[in-house]
Amino acid sequence: MGSLYISVLAILAWLILCVFMWRLHRAKQQITITKDASxxxxxxxxxxxxxxxxxxxxxxxxxxxxxxxxxxxxxxxxxxxxxxxxxxxxxxxxxxxxxxxxxxxxxxxxxxxxxxxxxxxxxxxxxxxxxxxxxxxxxxxxxxxxxxxxxxxxxxxxxxxxxxxxxxxxxxxxxxxxxxxxxxxxxxxTQSSSSYSWQLVEREILNPNCGDEVLVKISLKCLGATPIWQAGDLIDIQPRNSVEVVENWLLKHVFDGSLWLTHQGHQQPLAAWLFERELPEKCHIPVSDLLEHLPYLAKRSYSIASITENKQLELIIRLLKKDDKRFGLASSFLSHHSKVGDLIEGKIRSVKANHIINNTQPIILIGSGSGLAGLKAQIASRTYAQQTLNEKIGAMWLIYGERRNDPQLPINQHLFTLKDTQLDKLSCTYSQGNNYPKYVQDILVSDQYIIKKWLDEGAIIYVCGCLSGMGESVHQTLIDTLGQSTLDALQQEQRYIRDVY
Ligand SMILES: Cc1cc2nc3c(=O)[nH]c(=O)nc-3n(C[C@H](O)[C@H](O)[C@H](O)COP(=O)(O)OP(=O)(O)OC[C@H]3O[C@@H](n4cnc5c(N)ncnc54)[C@H](O)[C@@H]3O)c2cc1C
Ligand SMILES: Cc1cc2nc3c(=O)[nH]c(=O)nc-3n(C[C@H](O)[C@H](O)[C@H](O)COP(=O)(O)O)c2cc1C
The missing domain is CATH 3.40.50.360 (Flavodoxin domain)
Incomplete structure (x- = not known):
């Protein structure tokens, strides 16, 4: 019995010594990682x-x-x-x-x-x-x-x-x-954050028959484990040329698109490689050097319209029409050229400045057109906090501008659903026809006293959408109605957030 007692004591003493030595070792390690305080x-x-x-x-x-x-x-x-x-x-x-x-x-x-x-x-x-x-x-x-x-x-x-x-x-x-x-x-x-493959699972035109300014909602599902993102984050999408563009370029420069090429350990036909590459008007590069010399198409950023917990990543895309009547590359790729089931490469970008820390403060969400994306994510985040996590959340007021005041349009149906289920207040403006108010900044003027009251109660102003036009006018109107120093103070307190592009 006595020898058992001594053995237990010896083991305990040995364990204590091990823990002590380990902590000493850790402390030494931490001391060596000293930083330059200045x-x-x-x-x-x-x-x-x-x-x-x-x-x-x-x-x-x-x-x-x-x-x-x-x-x-x-x-x-x-x-x-x-x-x-x-x-x-x-x-x-x-x-x-x-x-x-x-x-x-x-x-x-x-x-x-x-x-x-x-x-x-x-x-x-x-x-x-x-x-x-x-x-x-x-x-x-x-x-x-x-x-x-x-x-x-x-x-x-x-x-x-x-x-x-x-x-x-x-x-x-x-x-x-x-x-x-x-x-x-x-x-x-340290690894840079990685790009993911997303499957296009659904596409909905939000304003059919409204001319060229098509607004499209697209839903993407991640292949493999879904990455985590928050309301306010972006996704950088790798655009792809259309099949027609690649075929015409190959014909013009007399390259064989079916030729298999190996690049950075991957092998596929030349035509497949060219979907993600810039295709210059003039090209005198031998086929063997093409992939070394043709840069990747620049990625385009998009505000994410959902939160991780929604299980799908939603975007709201405005098809960009360029001066020469062509369409923008990434917006036409996302809204037309890609098909449901296709894979799209995209990398999440965390934008800390757009993250709202305190959901209990009221929020005034302001935007137009594709800006609905960033605003929807903020609404989704608060709704999740309230309905799933049982958190108390502040009131939500959406001030949103689109083009046509037709209640049958899917975009307007979506807005009415948001109003019935999640928002405390919705103010819509329509720029076409004889409507008044025409633009969101008109609401900021007509409702300036209500806005001031919300701000007195601690509200955050969150603006999302195009900078030229909407973003700039909203900014100027807020300076005119609240004063520059108030707006600066709100910005310093992270209560005036601009997610505008
Ligand atoms: C923070 C942020 C959030 C955004 N959120 C949305 C959104 O939610 N919905 C939406 O519809 N749009 C959004 N946009 C705009 C979007 O990123 C695209 O600019 C828009 O879709 C038009 O792209 P496009 O490829 O169709 O047009 P393009 O005219 O082909 O390209 C547009 C832009 O891409 C860049 N670009 C093009 N070619 C090159 C090149 N060779 N090298 C470098 N850069 C190049 C340029 O900046 C150019 O202005 C956002 C932009 C930013 C910055
Ligand atoms: C709305 C907007 C305006 C921009 N204006 C300029 C500009 O005037 N000059 C410039 O060199 N880059 C401009 N840029 C490009 C950004 O500086 C560039 O995308 C940069 O990588 C953004 O870095 P950030 O994410 O740290 O802000 C602009 C980008 C956006 C979205």
Missing amino acids: TLIVYASQTGNALTIANRCAQALQLSEMSDVLPLNNLTFEHLSQMEKVLFVVSTYGDGEAPDDGNLFNQRLEQALKDEITLKKVNYSVIALGDSSYPDFCAFGHQVNNGLKALKAQPLSELITLDNYDEENTVFSDIVPPWLDINNSEINK
Whole structure:
């Protein structure tokens, strides 16, 4: 009995020693992962790209995503002047403007210059995201770079510009300044989020017989495990050329589409490869080099109209008609060329700025046309919280504009169903015919006192849809009716969210 007692004691003592040694080892490991406390990453991002890069850089520098990666608007120049190294990752939005979470920069810069603040001790680099199809390519990145120079901060590298950033087709080490020594770091092991194959399961024209401005609802089902997304997130869709376009291009350039080609370990006929590639007017490339030289078609972003719990990913697409009477590539691919059952490649993009943290606050949802997508996702998210999770949710008011005031149209039927089942208030406007109010901004004027009352009760304003036209007019009307400083304050409190494109 005595020897058993001693054995149990010995085993216990040994176990305690093991746990102690393990904790000591862990503590040592944690001590070796010390970070440089005077390094900061600052971002300005409208649709999440700059924030994704900022977070990956934070991992590379072993910084905390929570405390060392901050939106530009949360920083003052006094705070900046305390730092040794700062990496700015900023995109450009609107017409060469700052994203909403960086829109106080120019104002603060002016003040800092007046106050003669200098950033002499600050070493910095700027990564600027943009799209060269806009006239002011990376304009805000240039503004930030010039502002830092004016305050005498020390550049650690040239301004890095990224055109139409696509995470999947970018080697991370190519886009960061050399002082981020990422070769030996954990960052190379970090996977970028992956693309999924989605099956087109349903398509519904929401405004049949309404001319060219077709609005289509499409439902996609993920092959395999469904990824997780939240209301406010986007999907980046890989568009495909139509069969007709590929066949005509092959004929014109006298290539044999049935020729099997191997590229990056995959083998398929040339015609199949070309569905996702740009097909230039002139092409003098030998067939063996084609796949190396023809770039992938640029992905297009779409607001997701559902939530993960709905089990299907819904989109609302406006078929884009271009000046020369052709249709836009991705919108015609999604609304016409692809067939029910076809597979579509798409990658979810999380847009933190669009996530609503507090569902108990009332919400005023404003949008038109395809903007219904982002608004529907917010409605779906609150409805799920209320009906499935039994959470208390704030009131929902949808202010939405479309073209025709015909109650039989599926789009209007959908709106009436939303009103009967989920919304507290619905205000619709129709731009065609002699209707009044014609546009959503007209409601913002006529109902401005009700809007102010909702805001006094803590409401969030969420705008989704086209920036030119609807988004800009809504913004201007809110400045006119609420005042610039109120709108700035709402934006700072994440109570004015613009999911506009
Ligand atoms: C955040 C966001 C959310 C959006 N949500 C929706 C939505 O819910 N519903 C909806 O209908 N639309 C939405 N859009 C618009 C959508 O992404 C497309 O712009 C629209 O469908 C037209 O695309 P298209 O391919 O049909 O037209 P196209 O004219 O073929 O292309 C449109 C755009 O794609 C880009 N592009 C085209 N070719 C190239 C190239 N060679 N290299 C680089 N870029 C190129 C350009 O920016 C161009 O303006 C959203 C856009 C953004 C940015
Ligand atoms: C509505 C809108 C306006 C834009 N305006 C510009 C612009 O004026 N200049 C530019 O270089 N890029 C412009 N862009 C492109 C973005 O900067 C680019 O897509 C970038 O990758 C977005 O990064 P973010 O997701 O961090 O905001 C615009 C994009 C959108 C959606």
